[in-house]
Amino acid sequence: MDRPSLPAAGVENPDAAAAIASEPAAIASEPAESASEPAGDEPRRHRWLVFGIVSIALLMASIDQTIVATALNAIQRDLGAQLNWSGWTITIYALGQIIAMPLAGRLGDQFGRKRIFIGAAVLFTVASLACSLADNIYLLVVCRAFQALGGGAFMPTATGIVAEQFGRNRDRAVGMFTSIFPIGGILGPIVGGVIVTYWSWREIFLVNVPAGVLLIVLGARFIPRSVRTRGAHIDLVGAGLLALTILCGMFGISLLGSRGTEPTDPFFIAAEVLALVFGFVFIRHAHRAAAPFIPIRLLRGRGFGVMNAINLMYGAAVLGFGALVPLYAESRYGIQPLEAGTLLTARAVGMICVAGLAVFALRRTGYRSPMIGGILMVAGGMSVMALAPHGMTPYAWLAAAAGVTGIGMGLSIPASNNASLQLAPDQISAIAGLRGMFRQSGGIIAVSVTTTMLSHSANAGVAQAHTFVVFAALLVLIVPFTLMVPDHRGSW
Structure with missing residues (x-):
């Protein structure tokens, strides 16, 4: 994305929703990546349509962060799982998002946000279907991890897409867009309670499938390509060190949430020590790498x-x-x-x-x-x-x-x-x-x-x-x- 100029305060109001209906919907058909770039820092013609599409993705991801909370008892009974493993359906989703967010942000900047966004939508949809079909708790936890990677990639890539679309008004658009995430998190337990009450826990995952397919189709059609950072490479060592730091640290802390686990537990101490070691090595690597992951x-x-x-x-x-x-x-x-x-x-x-x-x-x-x-x-x-x-x-x-x-x-x-x-x-x-x-x-x-x-x-x-x-x-x-x-x- 081109570095935006810094115009003076007092620019025009970005509310121009009528442009959605009045402009032709051919924004995704331009072959050149730079073809979608407007002159200067002007807001783009289909910005509100794109805003609506990526907002669907962010709302889906945030709802799924908390929707499982109301289904823990049902999952435990149906799959014959222990409570601590049922709880991991929530924990692993948060952990997966933590890893995916910085990774997707870096990949989106380097290889184009549309590609990463569509890929995340595909992964989220397929993983949601797999979650609804899981026949044991261990498979469900693994599928939730993949669902989290897709859902976690929505926030950074969609934020970049919104910023590109609104040009000089990106500050207002980003503030409006990112406010959607906590709303979805709040709605999750309520939506989950209704679904579990009238259907079953499997439907809380299955409802993502038609919404995800619609998101993929609309995103592929209407989200324009963005300028990529060419010649850059992914710092796999840095990404791995960051992932290990987060996983070890969060695993140790999550152990404390289990009844009977004390801060003196050797597994907790070992996990936190490993997190500190990997974190130190990550910072050291970030200082020395030519193009660090972060x-x-x-x-x-x-x-x-x-x-x-x-x-x-x-x-x-x-x-x-x-x-x-x-x-x-x-x-x-x-x-x-x-x-x-x-x-x-x-x-x-x-x-x-x-x-x-x-x-x-x-x-x-x-x-x-x-x-x-x-x-x-x-x-x-x-x-x-x-x-x-x-x-x-x-x-x-x-x-x-x-x-x-x-x-x-x-x-x-x-x-x-x-x-x-x-x-x-x-x-x-x-x-x-x-x-x-x-x-x-x-x-x-x-x-x-x-x-x-x-x-x-x-x-x-x-x-x-x-x-x-x-x-x-x-x-x-x-x-x-x-x-x-x-x-x-x-x-x-």
């Missing part, structure tokens, strides 16, 4: 290094918190599972109401102000949720607190998604992949540590309330880091 400048410094730290802590507090809200409602207040799942809907409503406005205000507000305001609102909502209800039913109290956290997320997520992208607009996919990797890592760490604490507590509901206070404190600690984020106003 350029070291994307991992450190006032811009990228600070945002990586923020994304790790933000993922731990927000993603970990979201995954545990239904469990908290059930264990502390005895709220029924389906009703507890709708608490995440309250958070989604709050986020949707604010996110769109926050996207279009970014050029005036910059990144720091909405990040700080949103983070503090999320922390406040978490703290209220940890308190006993006052003058309201437990469900109404929790729903109101969840709504406040949603408003805070809607305010902070667009800014945090855009922060640092303008520092290297030619590597948007790689940066988006790293952002997802750090957030997912934080979420897995938070869930694993929290479930370990709950398994050893006498009163799980009260113990979980205490963890919400810890999550809120972690968010408050992020605020000083946001002051180090390179602020930016106007278009890129």
